[in-house]
Amino acid sequence: MSPLAADLPPFTADDYRARMDRAAAAAAGAGLAGVLVSPGPDLLHLTGYEPPPTERLTLLVLVPGRDPVLVVPALEAPDAAKATAGPLLTLRDWTDGRDPYALTAELLGAPGRFAVSDNTWALHLLGLGRARPDTGWTALTDALPMLRAVKDARELERLAAAGAAADAAYEEILTVRFAGRRETDLAADLAGLLRRFGHSRVDFTIVGSGPNGADPHHEAGDRVIRPGDTVVMDFGGLKDGYGSDTTRTVHVGEPTPAEQHVHDVVREAQQAGYEAVRPGAACQDVDRAAREIIEEAGYGDLFIHRTGHGIGVTTHEPPYIVEGEEQPLVPGMCFSVEPGIYLPGRFGVRIEDIVAVTEDGGRRLNTTDRAMAVVE
Template sequence: MTGTPAPPAPGGPAPFTADDYTARMRRAAEAADAAGLAGLLIAPGPDLVWLTGYRPVETERLTLLVLRAGQDPVLVVPALEAPDAAGAAGAPALTLRDWTDGQDPYGAAAALLRPAGRYGISDNAWALHLLALRERLPDTGHLALTRALPMLRAVKDSAELDRLAAAGAAADTAYEEIRKVRFEGRREREVAADLDGLLRRFGHSQVDFTIVASGPNGANPHHEAGERAIGRGDMVVLDFGGLKHGYGSDTSRTVHVGEPTDEERTVHELVRAAQEEGFRAVRPGAACQDVDRAARAVIAEAGYGEYFIHRTGHGIGVTTHEPPYMIEGEEQPLVPGMCFSVEPGVYLPGRFGVRIEDIVTVTEDGGRRLNNTSRELAVVG
């Protein structure tokens, strides 16, 4: 039930090393110090995986990484899970403090903290653990990590970019293959199962979502594929992704069963143009909100602004959704190495929806798409 991620498949990228994880932990601790924090408290989840390579199951037993500038990282871990923690790639840089059932793990963790310090803590930390820590140190403050250090994982190095590019290419191949299957007369969940199988065939170890939203269901951006039979004349939104080599894919394309109407073609072309403008807005120094504004303006000027009901994009890395977010009010400047989606959409209630999504990385002079399948409206059978 616990342990480190599986080793990469033959031909995959070289695994991250202890030095890689040591550098990440040091950089995180220094960033916390620069932000005026006493340190960081990292719970099991994506932050812990990114910082240490250790992926334990989240349970009622406390596992907590404590990072403080100028001090060695300490991982408080249940004794029964200590062997797995010791086998993690980042373990050489960690001091393990194990505890056994019947002992007080929160007291052990509190002993590592400043009584009145202010700490960043993983967004996904259980309330059970946070409240117990606050009972031991009631004057200690806590701030969600994505508020305290929103850009901690946002800028990817070359090895991370290679993994994201491989995940994007695999998702592209899955899209090319799914266009060959029969849609008409099949249930949404059946096509979703096909997508799941294709992502796994092309190297995904984890599939996070396979949205197949046909006809009026396409007007719901997060529709769960269900029992609706897909019919001729349906627009179908496909949105799918997961993890390959530990990094995410996420792409959307909209297809049509049989020949589309003029209106359907018009709306699809509008979304395609908006997605292109969003992509063209990607460059170092631009604000995240500039990407949203560029895509949204195209849709609003065509009179469909009220039907674009979500942000234009989200970051991606060891999870499929993370900072930065392409949304009005987000003034964080783009820097090379950031990766995020550009995915405008138009959703007409009771009728159909259209979404087109690529993962994009910021380069030195603009942006580069990590999804490269056709953005034209594809006709399927």
Template sequence: MSSSTQPFAPEPFTVDDYRARMARAVESATGAGLAGVLVAPGPDLVYLTGYQPTAITERLTVLVLAAGQDPVLVVPTLEAPDAERAVGAGALTLRDWKDGVDPYGVAAPLLDGGGRFGVSDNAWAMHLLGLQQALPDTSYVSLTEALPMLRAVKDEHELARLAAAGAAADATYEEILKVRFAGRRELEVAADLADLLRHFGHSQVDFTVVGSGPNGANPHHEAGERVIEHGDMVVLDFGGLLAGYGSDTSRTVHVGEPTAEERRVHDVVREAQAAGVAAVRPGAACQDVDRAARAVITEFGYGERFIHRTGHGIGVTTHEPPYMIEGEERELVPGMCFSVEPGVYLPGRFGVRIEDIVAVTEEGGRRLNGTDRGLAVVE
């Protein structure tokens, strides 16, 4: 196994980085008419503070951000030392609570003004209900609904992480082309993909789609026991996290020489993907990317067989806003990163998808994946 990527050593995020992110979150919340933001353990908490509890339990952990007060992280006492080490001195105030104490009584004074708060999507219902009981005058809305762009615009250090993740995914694809496909189960090729992602620096593998033959017509097919055959089209879609940021790429390969129809469908998807990337520029709407890719596929008669949005944002998670979909009029701005991944799916026969992560720059779109988008022939 070769190693075409260099070990990536990201520049650490600083206390000042986290302070600035939390300040922007408060400013955005105020602009959205919210009293503040409540952040439970998960990607939002990692993004805003750098803290990821080793175990997410029934004990209340919540970051409270509100105008006119310093950020406060409410944590169980037994987790306070880890939180303090992870966040760093001076970024926020820790307020810990011991088992046997009502945690909602500890958090309530921080929300005492009442009002409507944005809450990270993965907050436990029991914690929201506990806060509502302690503070009946409060109400809550999900952050995806209230502040969908909270993590959407990446700074230079985030972009460097995303580029490194993309390069590792590219190296993985180059290596998987060398393995044998015919006569092996989808699960075996998926395991190869996972091993390669880790080899090239991923700490977490989120998905390894291997959709062979008719299974490729299911965009989210889970690799299974099907034995890949000579003559199969095979959709490969894989990614995970490297240095805390995501990769996600798709290529479609063929076992042995493809038919003229298979090449034609692949060419249509490749042209559509290029059109979607070409539509990326500051000031364009998210839906413009979807429209550009979809127009090509529709022109060639496969419009009904493109059955999903053209793209999704990526960052500390592999799927997050913004979404490249009809009806999303939000404007693209430099620093946004998202997938461009049109596909054509012919039920019972085969599917084709081509996907790159694209970063918005002042000049347009910059691909973070650079592998060949042609139809590779594998054994």
């Protein structure tokens, strides 16, 4: 059965128990008193619970050697209890008019430093600081950057299925007409195709034609695509809770030799980055391998971003494939390899695949042709 058609079973309470146990153990190993997790991708990954984003405090408290506790507003406690990990959590609910920070302070134990999820509201962190002035905080990404970076087999299945769906969308978009249509028209087509092939959420559909392709994060606009344009398409979102992200660069009609040359350089750089993926290599080694090709071709100053980013329950997360990141690669990590060259006022080229680290190298989760497709 193909990844696109795979029937993916839901995560179980045992899956979430293992994740919370690993997080608590990692905190202890880092000399931390525990982990505090607010609503967002970390809470979803650890518990399967995704509460509405409100000003009321919801906080998962993980302290090594103790059962996990979820501090939750009383009006949301029934939904929290229904979450997959709900039976594993001790719920401490609070009602409006009570001080949730005093309640949480009692759960933290002895003074120490806690890793706090990056998206925790300042309002809540300041409230906890008032309730526990003897306790310190550090950002979760700084303290435990690999918490969500290494995927298990069931997560890898979901990422492969998301990649296959994005590939199907790309293959389909090649059959439509580009010339004479606006960038926003193509972006809408891509969004519709991602949903058609199973995405529940579309996060981005970058379509940069002609000179707009030289802006890596160009928002699709009203520019009409013309014959002779190079077109960068970068698109992705969530399928079965896990992300897709792929980029291909196409040309409306036959490219000029100069355009083809730039594309060939980026394609070679992307291949070099992929071939550098192996257990034990540093994240920066992948960046260096791709960047070296582009620098040797004389375009080093025109490759203006990192080579890649991790992907999972969000489309951007650790590990980051960039100079200075010495974190070694281990099997189960998933990240993009996406070098690019951007010529201001002229055009841009980017090629991107999601790659999973295996026991002996890397596995592409995007498999569409990386050659420059010619479209009408």
